[in-house]
Amino acid sequence: MTARYAVDPDVTLAHTLPGRFYHDETVWQLTGERVFARSWQWLGSLDDVSEAGSLAPCDLLPGFFGEAGEPLLLSRDKSGVLRCLSNVCTHRGNLLVKTPCRADQIRCGYHSRRFDLAGRMTFMPEFGAARNFPSPADHLPQIPFGEWAGQGYASLNPAASLEEFLAPMRSRLSWLPLEKFVANSTRSRDYDIHANWALYVENYLEGFHIPFVHAGLNQAVDYGSYRSELHRYANLQLAEARDGEMAFDLPPGSPDFGTRIAAYYWWVFPNLMFNFYPWGLSLNVVLPQAIDRTRVLFRSFVWDESKLDAGAGAALHQVEMEDEAIVEAVQRGTHSRLYDRGRYSPAREQGTHHFHRLLTEFLYPANGALSAGAMMEAGES
Ligand code: FES
Ligand SMILES: [Fe+2]
Structure with missing residues (x-):
């Protein structure tokens, strides 16, 4: 029997995931189909498919679903409908579209x-004598797709709609003029970390x-007013500004009007981090590359340049270096023969507990059917 991990729903009683979880090849194998295929993954900007009759290849989870990712194709048809299709030919598997184009x-x-641009096969030479052809299997598979703030998201087998994943964030920040956010490549970069992806995420969440x-x-x-708010598939860490430090200028329509918010740190299960600062958004996408290697994309979208270098949203590279050093140290620590697992601070680690609960829920759907007493916490079955 392989280990089946679980985390007690009560944070005041729960133990953290054991160190071996992060090195467990069975967990790593399950993660693809049960966690990443079932959640919403960032595809990037939709600028290349803004016009009717346009195509753009995009790859889902590069480094995880194969070296280059699962090959997908964004296709906007003549009537303006945008679809996410497989970019793999249904004949013998050639990649279809290599670069963005009009077609x-x-x-x-x-x-x-x-x-056609809806993915239906319309023509195939030399197949006149083929029987039962064409069939629905000869059309390009279409993948659940959604967009928010000019960015595309896809899910191979979603556990819930994109709206259910994003709704708490969207409504909390409905006053933000996202259409004014401008992608800034000079403030974007990629980080490679020698650690399991989940260690990077759980560090972020407290x-x-x-x-x-x-x-x-x-x-x-x-720090005194720093707090977490948990939702079904997302959570928010709310950081208020110290006196004299940069804060959002919130309109009366914001539920947080009257408080001085330095940052909204929104996490969307399992690997998306939307960090809103007074200057704009730093979107972090956590891409597992191997069981002990993780790439994190930082993508900046600037709204108010004058606020770039102040407050919680300044010095993001420095903060990232500090986080990476800790996460890599924990990666080593979780190998220890003398470490098993710890406890959560009920005051300060609700977000990390939330992530571990969701992660084990997705990894072991059958856990949900068991009563708490029937399931050994982080035990083996
Ligand atoms: S692989 Fe596409 S037509 Fe043969
Ligand atoms: Fe940190």
Whole structure:
């Protein structure tokens, strides 16, 4: 029997995931189909498919679903409908579209099979004698897709709609003029970390370490009022600004009007981090590369340049370096023969507990059917 991990729903009683969880090859194998295929994954900007009759290849989870990711194709048809299709030809598996382009059809460069922009096969040479052809399997599979703030999201097998994942964030920030956010490539970069992806995420989900790990950030945010709010598939860490530090200028329509918010740190299960600062958004996408290797994309969208270098949203690279050093140390620590698992601070680690609960819920759907007493916490079955 392989280990089946669980975390008690009561944070005051729960133990954290054991160190071996992060090195368990069975968990790593399950993560693809049960966690990443079932959640919503960031595809990037939709700028290349803004016009009717346009195509753009995009790859889902590069480094995880194969080296280059699952090959997908964004296709906006003549009537303006945007779809997310497989970018793999249904004949013998050639990749269809290599670069963004305008087109009125999709033509495979191998044996010239053609599809319309909705993904339906329309023509195939030399198949006159083929029986039971074409069939629905000859059309391009269409993948659940959604968009928010000019960015595309796809899910191979969603556990719930994109709206259910994003709704708490969207409504809390409905006053933000996202259409004014401008992608800024010079403030975007990729980080490679020698650690399991879940260790990176769980570190992000608690502000407990801010006074101990982030001296600079600790000057900008008020640790005493720092708090987490949990939703079904997302959570929010709310950081208020210290006196004299940069804060949002909130309109009366905001539920937080009257407070001085330094940052909204929104996490969307399992690997998306939307960090809103007075200057705009730093979107972090956590891409597992191997069981002990993780790439994190930082993508900046600037709204108010004058606020870029102040408060919680300044010095993001420095904060990232501090986080990476800790996460890599924990990666080593979780290998220890003398470490099993710890406990959660009920005051400060609700977000990390929430992540571990969701992660084990997705990894072991059958856990949900068991009564709490029937399931050994973080035990084996
Ligand atoms: S692989 Fe596309 S037509 Fe043969
Ligand atoms: Fe941190």
